[in-house]
Amino acid sequence: MIQLASIKKSYSLGNEDVLVLNGIDLKINRGEFISIMGPSGSGKSTLMNIIGFLDRPTEGTYFLNGKEVLQYKEHELAKIRNRAIGFVFQQFNLLPRLNALKNVELPMIYAGVKKKEREERAKEALEKVGLGDRMLHLPNELSGGQKQRVAIARAIVNKPDLILADEPTGALDTKTSEQIMELFTMLNKEDGTTVIVVTHEEEVASYANRLILLRDGYIVQDIDQENRGEIL
Amino acid sequence: MSIVENIKIAFSSIFVHKMRSILTMIGIIIGVSSVIFIVALGQGGTEKLKSLIVGSGNTVSLSYSPSEEEMKENPDALWSPFTEDDIRSIETIPEISKIVTSSDEFGNVRYRENTIESSISGINQTYIEVNELNVSSGRNLLPSDFLGGGRAAVISSGLSKELFEKEEPLGKIIYVQSQPFEVVGVLEKPTGLLASFSSNEVYVPWKTWRTITGNNKISSITIQAENTEKLQEAGKKAAQLLNQIHGTEEAYQVTNMEEIAEGIGQITSIMTLIIGCIAGVSLLVGGIGVMNIMLVSITERTREIGTRMALGATRGQILFQFLVEAMTLTLIGGTIGILFGAGVAYLVSSIIGFPIIVSLPIVLIGLLFSMFIGIIFGILPANKASNLDPIEALRYE
Numbered sequence A: 001m002i003q004l005a006s007i008k009k010s011y012s013l014g015n016e017d018v019l020v021l022n023g024i025d026l027k028i029n030r031g032e033f034i035s036i037m038g039p040s041g042s043g044k045s046t047l048m049n050i051i052g053f054l055d056r057p058t059e060g061t062y063f064l065n066g067k068e069v070l071q072y073k074e075h076e077l078a079k080i081r082n083r084a085i086g087f088v089f090q091q092f093n094l095l096p097r098l099n100a101l102k103n104v105e106l107p108m109i110y111a112g113v114k115k116k117e118r119e120e121r122a123k124e125a126l127e128k129v130g131l132g133d134r135m136l137h138l139p140n141e142l143s144g145g146q147k148q149r150v151a152i153a154r155a156i157v158n159k160p161d162l163i164l165a166d167e168p169t170g171a172l173d174t175k176t177s178e179q180i181m182e183l184f185t186m187l188n189k190e191d192g193t194t195v196i197v198v199t200h201e202e203e204v205a206s207y208a209n210r211l212i213l214l215r216d217g218y219i220v221q222d223i224d225q226e227n228r229g230e231i232l
Numbered sequence B: 001m002s003i004v005e006n007i008k009i010a011f012s013s014i015f016v017h018k019m020r021s022i023l024t025m026i027g028i029i030i031g032v033s034s035v036i037f038i039v040a041l042g043q044g045g046t047e048k049l050k051s052l053i054v055g056s057g058n059t060v061s062l063s064y065s066p067s068e069e070e071m072k073e074n075p076d077a078l079w080s081p082f083t084e085d086d087i088r089s090i091e092t093i094p095e096i097s098k099i100v101t102s103s104d105e106f107g108n109v110r111y112r113e114n115t116i117e118s119s120i121s122g123i124n125q126t127y128i129e130v131n132e133l134n135v136s137s138g139r140n141l142l143p144s145d146f147l148g149g150g151r152a153a154v155i156s157s158g159l160s161k162e163l164f165e166k167e168e169p170l171g172k173i174i175y176v177q178s179q180p181f182e183v184v185g186v187l188e189k190p191t192g193l194l195a196s197f198s199s200n201e202v203y204v205p206w207k208t209w210r211t212i213t214g215n216n217k218i219s220s221i222t223i224q225a226e227n228t229e230k231l232q233e234a235g236k237k238a239a240q241l242l243n244q245i246h247g248t249e250e251a252y253q254v255t256n257m258e259e260i261a262e263g264i265g266q267i268t269s270i271m272t273l274i275i276g277c278i279a280g281v282s283l284l285v286g287g288i289g290v291m292n293i294m295l296v297s298i299t300e301r302t303r304e305i306g307t308r309m310a311l312g313a314t315r316g317q318i319l320f321q322f323l324v325e326a327m328t329l330t331l332i333g334g335t336i337g338i339l340f341g342a343g344v345a346y347l348v349s350s351i352i353g354f355p356i357i358v359s360l361p362i363v364l365i366g367l368l369f370s371m372f373i374g375i376i377f378g379i380l381p382a383n384k385a386s387n388l389d390p391i392e393a394l395r396y397e
């Protein structure tokens, strides 16, 4: 589904270029559940943003379903973000003035879905993440785990091919983290949605069936979960 | 994303910060309401003035303004510019439907021991109709008075008060230039703008006037036609004819009363312009206030903007969202301003009795203008929002 080749990303700080991604080659197949680990500053978020079209690489090629997408215009990338990708953030990023239902409706507003259908689908998504009884609550009336569920409902409501979650459990306790990861597992298994999760925690990473290890902008390990024990 | 969604977002973010929004709107409110107020007053005043000056309309006066040479040649004409023969000649012009003449002089009017200086006008019958001379008590001058050169007089309410004080004026004999007249009617008090000018006037039939004053002068001629086009034609012909008869270049001219009204209208427009400028400045200040608050709001909502972009909002949609928000803000301000301005105008008009007109066009202009200010001062913040880098926006604390 996704094929990255020789992706480089550099920032110019003063008159020096800092290389954050140093030639990433990566192939992601439909239905995979991948976790990305690596030390802080190794480029995990940068990679996720590039995969999610929030950022453009300095060099390299990106094929999505066989199409070279880096030459796409800004508004076309916005459309891909809207339809094909669901983002889940560490800080949830729910709009504070909108209740859970309205937050989940947001991506559909940008997709031009009619109000009635929007409401139905948002309800469905919230029920799926187990929040059928909290739909009219504002974000500040929800616990961290519940907020992240709303964010996940929002990420899946447009039925994306790919969910990108950058440290989704970073702000949650262990028990809640497990529930969230189980939710991702379910979405991956039942709906066949491709999921990529960035994390610091072994526990969290163990839910995935493929592990990618980043260091200094390189992929230093890319392994199936079965062999994992030996390598780490 | 539909405009309705954008307006909903705009309203919710405006209502979250009620105080801030209202403070922001104050400049717009003051600007728009002062425009509405002043224009309402100006339009009302202009209309009133016009109706007072033009009267029943479709009339022009003929005036005599000779050159210096003509003046030297015939100094008496200044004092008595028209003659009876002139009127007979003008009457032949087909476009003219009515001719109004009056002969005016100042003189003494006496009742018993009370002598008052007053204007004494000898008028023809059409003068009464065209100038809408109405009596509040007694009767008007009748055709029989005009035909027979009768000794009937109609006096203004101002003169009636001065001459008779509390006595009943009707049927009393007054002496106009030492000649006895019977008071048959008292005119209505002037209303509106002219109410404060209580002038002393006596109106008598023209023939009688000629007898008592011993001269034939005619001070003014006003002609009336069926419609404006005919009137212009008639005025031109009459002036030409008079110049021909009197052998003058262009001493006889047409004074269009409407021109005078326009002149007064111009004064009002200048006033409107000056206050319009003041309103413009407050709208400018208001607009800058809106820009400022929009910039603040966008900074506060940086994460929201980043989130929206991540969820698939295009830059255009973000731009539009904040443009609509700025426009909604100024439109609410404009609407409040219109209501407030019109309210104050009606209040003022009911207190001082000055006529006002709040016309639909000016309300629409007010609304469009406040929307326009929203666009002008909203474009910069909205553009800033749409150019945010989504990654940095998402990271913003």
Ligand SMILES: Nc1ncnc2c1ncn2[C@@H]1O[C@H](COP(=O)(O)OP(=O)(O)O)[C@@H](O)[C@H]1O
Residues within 6 Å of the ligand: A011, A013, A018, A020, A038, A039, A040, A041, A042, A043, A044, A045, A046, A047
């Ligand atoms: N806008 C930027 N300008 C300069 N350097 C940046 C910018 N964004 C990220 N970086 C740098 O890139 C490196 C990788 O960042 P990031 O991808 O966020 O790492 P991770 O998510 O793995 O902790 C870091 O050293 C960070 O300082």
Ligand SMILES: [Mg+2]
Residues within 6 Å of the ligand: A044, A045, A046, A166
């Ligand atoms: Mg990171």
